[in-house]
Amino acid sequence: MKDKTRGNQGDPCLPGGLIPAEQWTLPEASVRRSLKDAVRHALTQLKAVSRAEEPFESMDELPELSAGQQRRLAPEPDYARQAEAIACNLQHARSEGALSRKVTCLVAPPFSGLQQALGWLSQPGQSVLNDDGAVWTVITPPETLLFSEQEAKAWWDKQDVSRPWVIPELADFWLRCLSGLALVRELFRRIASDAVGPGIVGCSSWCWRYWEHYLEGTHMSPWTPAPLDSERLGQWLTYLASGHDRAPVIARMADDGLYVLPVAEADSTGKNKRQKKRKRSSFLRDLAGESRGNPGVALAIWQRSLRARPEEDASPDEDDEKAGRQGRSVDCWVVPLKRLSLPTIPQSKTSVMGFVLHGLLLHNGLDVASLEVVTGVPAYKLSLVLSRLERAEIVRCDQVDERWHLTPIGYPTVRRHLQSWGFPVDPF
Amino acid sequence: MMEDLGIREAMATITGQALLHALGVIIVASLVMLVIQKLFPRVAEKLGGKPRLYLLASVPLLRLVIILATIVVVVPILVKPSFENMVAIFGALALALGFAFKDYANSLIAGIVTLYEMPYRPGDWIEVEGQYGEVRAINTRAAEIVTPDDTVVIIPHNKLWNSLIANDNDGTDNLMCVTDFYLEANHDISQVRELLREVAFTSPRTKTWQPVRVIVFNKPWGMHYRLKAYPYDPKEQFQFISELTARGAEELARQGVRFVSVPVTAG
Numbered sequence: 119m120k121d122k123t124r125g126n127q128g129d130p131c132l133p134g135g136l137i138p139a140e141q142w143t144l145p146e147a148s149v150r151r152s153l154k155d156a157v158r159h160a161l162t163q164l165k166a167v168s169r170a171e172e173p174f175e176s177m178d179e180l181p182e183l184s185a186g187q188q189r190r191l192a193p194e195p196d197y198a199r200q201a202e203a204i205a206c207n208l209q210h211a212r213s214e215g216a217l218s219r220k221v222t223c224l225v226a227p228p229f230s231g232l233q234q235a236l237g238w239l240s241q242p243g244q245s246v247l248n249d250d251g252a253v254w255t256v257i258t259p260p261e262t263l264l265f266s267e268q269e270a271k272a273w274w275d276k277q278d279v280s281r282p283w284v285i286p287e288l289a290d291f292w293l294r295c296l297s298g299l300a301l302v303r304e305l306f307r308r309i310a311s312d313a314v315g316p317g318i319v320g321c322s323s324w325c326w327r328y329w330e331h332y333l334e335g336t337h338m339s340p341w342t343p344a345p346l347d348s349e350r351l352g353q354w355l356t357y358l359a360s361g362h363d364r365a366p367v368i369a370r371m372a373d374d375g376l377y378v379l380p381v382a383e384a385d386s387t388g389k390n391k392r393q394k395k396r397k398r399s400s401f402l403r404d405l406a407g408e409s410r411g412n413p414g415v416a417l418a419i420w421q422r423s424l425r426a427r428p429e430e431d432a433s434p435d436e437d438d439e440k441a442g443r444q445g446r447s448v449d450c451w452v453v454p455l456k457r458l459s460l461p462t463i464p465q466s467k468t469s470v471m472g473f474v475l476h477g478l479l480l481h482n483g484l485d486v487a488s489l490e491v492v493t494g495v496p497a498y499k500l501s502l503v504l505s506r507l508e509r510a511e512i513v514r515c516d517q518v519d520e521r522w523h524l525t526p527i528g529y530p531t532v533r534r535h536l537q538s539w540g541f542p543v544d545p546f
Numbered sequence: 547m548m549e550d551l552g553i554r555e556a557m558a559t560i561t562g563q564a565l566l567h568a569l570g571v572i573i574v575a576s577l578v579m580l581v582i583q584k585l586f587p588r589v590a591e592k593l594g595g596k597p598r599l600y601l602l603a604s605v606p607l608l609r610l611v612i613i614l615a616t617i618v619v620v621v622p623i624l625v626k627p628s629f630e631n632m633v634a635i636f637g638a639l640a641l642a643l644g645f646a647f648k649d650y651a652n653s654l655i656a657g658i659v660t661l662y663e664m665p666y667r668p669g670d671w672i673e674v675e676g677q678y679g680e681v682r683a684i685n686t687r688a689a690e691i692v693t694p695d696d697t698v699v700i701i702p703h704n705k706l707w708n709s710l711i712a713n714d715n716d717g718t719d720n721l722m723c724v725t726d727f728y729l730e731a732n733h734d735i736s737q738v739r740e741l742l743r744e745v746a747f748t749s750p751r752t753k754t755w756q757p758v759r760v761i762v763f764n765k766p767w768g769m770h771y772r773l774k775a776y777p778y779d780p781k782e783q784f785q786f787i788s789e790l791t792a793r794g795a796e797e798l799a800r801q802g803v804r805f806v807s808v809p810v811t812a813g
């Protein structure tokens with residue numbers, strides 16, 4: 119188990135650690151990139167540039183990564199380690215007096231991995247314990263979310279919230295309809311009146327924004343993972359690809375050959391002075407700006423932008439194994455953001471698309487029946503809109519629970535569009 | 547009269563070539579204005595929220611700039627820009643406008659004041675003398691509004707001097723909608739207020755970061771509730787009110803709270 123006495127500000131799996139939500143700031147992107155984004159967004163709305171017509175210089179000469187290479191160079195994060203880091207951060211904050219409440223609210227934008235990490239807290243065999251040395255109990259949402267006040271009280275009475283408990287995602291506990299609010303309202307009532315034991319409430323930033331306005335005057339002082347600026351993003355991507363025991367990945371821009379990884383700080387520890395003088399690309403800065411410091415979104419764009427070296431592509435799996443065994447650095451190439459074909463929102467003259475996208479973000483994904491309840495749009499119209507959005511790579515359907523979710527790579531454009539259409543958006 | 551004002555001297559320098567030149571400038575300026583007036587609203591329709599309002603508001607301003615620039619360019623082409631000539635021309639112009647086109651000039655000047663004071667801008671929802679609608683265009687003499695029934699109403703700018711103008715969103719995309727509920731007395735008022743607040747909060751059209759308020763009045767016939775909330779887009783206001791009315795009525799009926807009904811006298 120990790121040393122819990124120190125804060126995990128420097129833990130590479132959670133760069134920057136946890137911070138109070140009001141300290142969150144948007145990572146800076148270059149002015150050039152910001153202007154380009156604004157123009158591109160306006161043109162997209164005007165349909166001046168469609169995906170098919172968009173000038174796009176093909177990167178076909180650089181092969182895409184094989185599945186094995188992608189697993190090695192840009193793998194999914196280790197949520198178990200992230201859970202440990204979160205628990206350590208919270209303990210550290212508590213020991214320093216920064217956290218005084220029994221229940222801690224952790225708010226993060228979609229795809230930040232918070233929900234998955236909090237879900238690991240109660241996994242058997244996990245070494246993550248709470249302050250009292252006990253294992254966390256995960257509270258899972260009920261089958262149906264439509265409750266009266268009395269039914270909601272009865273449901274919470276049945277949950278064991280006297281011992282340390284965790285809700286990985288609060289958005290799973292409500293529906294935006296008259297009888298769908300009772301569970302969360304009752305939970306907040308109990309938290310405010312100190313009627314529950316120590317706990318952690320994980321919540322999507324969109325859901326939190328809604329409830330913050332609904333429960334006006336309630337101050338829960340949420341915490342959030344620090345935003346990934348270019349430096350943290352570079353450290354995190356390096357950590358994902360290299361772990362602790364492998365050599366750092368070397369990634370260079372496909373157009374001008376400038377270095378993206380390793381980041382300057384890690385590189386300066388090297389013996390070779392030539393490495394210190396490497397010219398670095400602004401890709402990570404732009405990626406941090408494009409993803410608004412959101413690790414899941416940044417990773418999705420990063421995965422799409424990576425290309426393999428042609429000579430490596432000949433026998434990728436064999437090469438992967440060899441590289442893994444020898445622990446040597448692996449080169450890959452990065453397609454510039456301007457030449458990446460990212461999803462765009464299909465044009466629509468009705469409000470239905472906005473309702474669907476906003477509903478999915480508020481509830482962390484929904485099935486069609488629930489979507490019908492929260493948007494008031496009939497199922498046949500929803501199916502049409504959802505299939506359009508799926509073709510545009512904006513949403514995807516989880517085959518297991520048949521819930522529709524946004525894709526991480528489509529999230530930036532969805533947020534931008536919802537904001538320009540006037541919908542309430544999250545602060546992150 | 548013309549000699550007294552020195553108009554003849556001022557006009558003596560005008561040649562046929564100068565007239566053609568000036569005409570060319572005016573035609574080009576008119577074409578540019580026409581393009582702006584047609585193109586900008588179309589582009590604005592495709593944009594949502596604030597960009598749409600900004601683009602619409604820029605149309606009359608750009609037109610004013612073009613008109614002023616045209617005057618500045620055309621006058622020196624036609625007459626020598628000396629002090630005497632300017633006094634002569636503008637004096638004659640003022641006389642003509644003052645007597646022959648008094649009302650027209652009044653509207654023109656009010657139009658310029660409109661651009662400066664901005665009591666309404668394109669994209670605003672205004673009510674003038676009982677006519678409610680969205681400002682579609684601000685022309686030189688009059689503003690055009692489109693009512694919810696898709697009727698275009700022309701409002702001369704000189705209404706600005708002596709009419710009350712109600713502007714619902716005042717250049718922003720925040721437009722408060724009020725939904726009325728007329729209920730019989732003898733019910734739990736706090737419960738109904740809470741229920742109506744939730745009706746607004748659970749509407750997908752509600753701007754939840756803006757305040758949602760429920761006001762109640764005691765009337766001789768019962769209780770009058772006013773649910774105040776903001777839709778995400780001012781253009782959605784009628785859909786928004788309809789939705790809140792329907793869902794509010796449905797839920798109130800479920801709670802056993804009855805609406806008042808006024809007896810209708812035939813004939």
